[in-house]
Amino acid sequence: xxxxxxxxxxxxxxxxxxxxxxxxxxxxxxxxxxxxxxxxxxxxxxxxxxxxxxxxxxxxxxxxxxxxxxxxxxxxxxxxxxxxxxxxxxxxxxxxxxxxxxxxxxxxxxxxxxxxxxxxxxxxxxxxxxxxxxxxxxxxxxxxxxxxxxxxxxxxxxxxxxxxxxxxxxxxxxxxxxxxxxxxxxxxxxxxxxxxxxxxxxxxxxxxxxxxxxxxxxxxxxxxx
Amino acid sequence: xxxxxxxxxxxxxxxxxxxxxxxxxxxxxxxxxxxxxxxxxxxxxxxxxxxxxxxxxxxxxxxxxxxxxxxxxxxxxxxxxxxxxxxxxxxxxxxxxxxxxxxxxxxxxxxxxxxxxxxxxxxxxxxxxxxxxxxxxxxxxxxxxxxxxxxxxxxxxxxxxxxxxxxxxxxxxxxxxxxxxxxxxxxxxxxxxxxxxxxxxxxxxxxxxxxxxxxxxxxxxxxxxxxxxxxxxxxxxxxxxxxxxxxxxxxxxxxxxxx
Numbered sequence: 001x002x003x004x005x006x007x008x009x010x011x012x013x014x015x016x017x018x019x020x021x022x023x024x025x026x027x028x029x030x031x032x033x034x035x036x037x038x039x040x041x042x043x044x045x046x047x048x049x050x051x052x053x054x055x056x057x058x059x060x061x062x063x064x065x066x067x068x069x070x071x072x073x074x075x076x077x078x079x080x081x082x083x084x085x086x087x088x089x090x091x092x093x094x095x096x097x098x099x100x101x102x103x104x105x106x107x108x109x110x111x112x113x114x115x116x117x118x119x120x121x122x123x124x125x126x127x128x129x130x131x132x133x134x135x136x137x138x139x140x141x142x143x144x145x146x147x148x149x150x151x152x153x154x155x156x157x158x159x160x161x162x163x164x165x166x167x168x169x170x171x172x173x174x175x176x177x178x179x180x181x182x183x184x185x186x187x188x189x190x191x192x193x194x195x196x197x198x199x200x201x202x203x204x205x206x207x208x209x210x211x212x213x214x215x216x217x218x219x220x221x222x223x224x225x
Numbered sequence: 226x227x228x229x230x231x232x233x234x235x236x237x238x239x240x241x242x243x244x245x246x247x248x249x250x251x252x253x254x255x256x257x258x259x260x261x262x263x264x265x266x267x268x269x270x271x272x273x274x275x276x277x278x279x280x281x282x283x284x285x286x287x288x289x290x291x292x293x294x295x296x297x298x299x300x301x302x303x304x305x306x307x308x309x310x311x312x313x314x315x316x317x318x319x320x321x322x323x324x325x326x327x328x329x330x331x332x333x334x335x336x337x338x339x340x341x342x343x344x345x346x347x348x349x350x351x352x353x354x355x356x357x358x359x360x361x362x363x364x365x366x367x368x369x370x371x372x373x374x375x376x377x378x379x380x381x382x383x384x385x386x387x388x389x390x391x392x393x394x395x396x397x398x399x400x401x402x403x404x405x406x407x408x409x410x411x412x413x414x415x416x417x418x419x420x421x422x423x424x425x426x427x428x429x430x431x432x433x434x435x436x437x438x439x440x441x442x443x444x445x446x447x448x449x450x451x452x453x454x455x456x457x458x459x460x461x462x463x464x465x466x467x468x469x470x471x472x473x474x475x476x477x478x479x480x481x482x483x484x
Contacts, residue, residue, distance in 0.1 A: 122322060128312060220367060
């Protein structure tokens with residue numbers, strides 16, 4: 001069928017939530033993809049924030065890392081797929097790596113921006129109130145960079161979700177990306193759409209979780225109010 | 226007032242020049258030339274001068290936030306080399322930490338110095354009450370009006386127990402009505418909590434209303450033009466003969482020297 005009707009897709013969607021497609025049911029496939037994103041995105045967030053903040057805080061670190069970073073930055077995460085497969089094979093590491101590369105640059109840049117754009121007047125005010133270097137870092141620089149860092153995380157999470165699907169479509173035996181690829185190979189348009197619906201729902205949920213987190217962490221900004 | 230009390234601020238032959246790197250040539254901008262100031266304990270000194278004359282730069286140097294080219298600055302018997310907690314600052318645009326609630330802004334200094342939770346809480350509450358912000362402890366600065374934000378700034382400076390407080394046109398951005406109110410407020414606070422204050426303004430009424438002594442500054446390169454001791458009894462009335470006479474005198478001086 002060229003384009004299955006919505007009811008058919010929905011029925012199949014509900015059915016596969018508990019019934020196997022390939023090795024697992026739809027819920028498990030989605031959880032597989034989510035786990036990969038969690039690992040890849042977790043690693044890119046952690047290292048990206050640390051590197052970005054370090055680059056913003058220290059001119060020396062920035063001078064060393066910046067040239068390398070500027071070369072890597074314009075390369076989309078997906079362009080790393082062939083190299084990743086040759087380096088790491090077709091296992092999980094490859095997928096983590098692709099997701100990592102998809103989100104990393106953005107997080108670094110935003111963390112760097114946030115750290116650099118700290119209002120020097122606030123820094124001076126903190127020092128006049130008796131804060132030392134470490135306290136200025138944790139009580140002024142980091143909090144004022146939070147909004148920037150969060151903007152980076154939000155964008156990176158959605159690119160991570162894209163990257164995992166691409167990685168799964170190329171080499172995988174499970175995951176949401178595998179489902180739509182399977183649908184294509186067997187000419188099953190209903191299955192493709194079921195996969196797409198699952199992807200949409202997860203993407204929507206991820207974006208909203210980030211928004212709620214932001215509202216909690218950045219409640220002091222007008223936007224987060 | 227002149228010959229009593231310990232000297233808190235001793236500033237001699239202060240010079241400051243900014244170098245702006247231009248594309249074609251180096252721009253040299255001499256801001257302060259041979260500025261001298263002596264402030265005694267618990268004195269309220271107003272630096273009064275035209276806009277853009279380097280008043281903020283002087284305060285920043287006294288506070289240790291900016292470096293001088295030459296001269297000596299001694300505050301509280303200590304040569305100024307950098308920011309120190311014995312000096313407080315109330316800023317022109319409120320430099321509150323927007324991510325901290327009112328109470329955490331006010332208690333920032335004591336917290337940084339490791340004061341116990343119950344102690345800083347009590348102390349911050351005292352100053353919040355003093356500036357009339359009771360009930361706003363848990364509010365973020367972004368939700369406060371300009372006048373209220375400035376009150377938080379004042380409370381924050383006082384709560385850190387500085388020996389000297391610098392106020393850099395703290396009411397410059399407020400509307401006229403709020404400004405009068407804040408001037409009365411600051412006078413009340415200063416009477417209740419005696420501190421050495423250096424207050425910068427370009428508003429003549431504000432200067433006469435608040436000052437023990439007015440230091441009239443010239444245009445750039447800034448130095449002291451003349452000093453006026455204000456001995457009108459407090460609280461002062463903007464329309465009393467003494468007030469108006471001094472206002473007249475200072476205005477005339479500004480006109481003749483063509484500031």
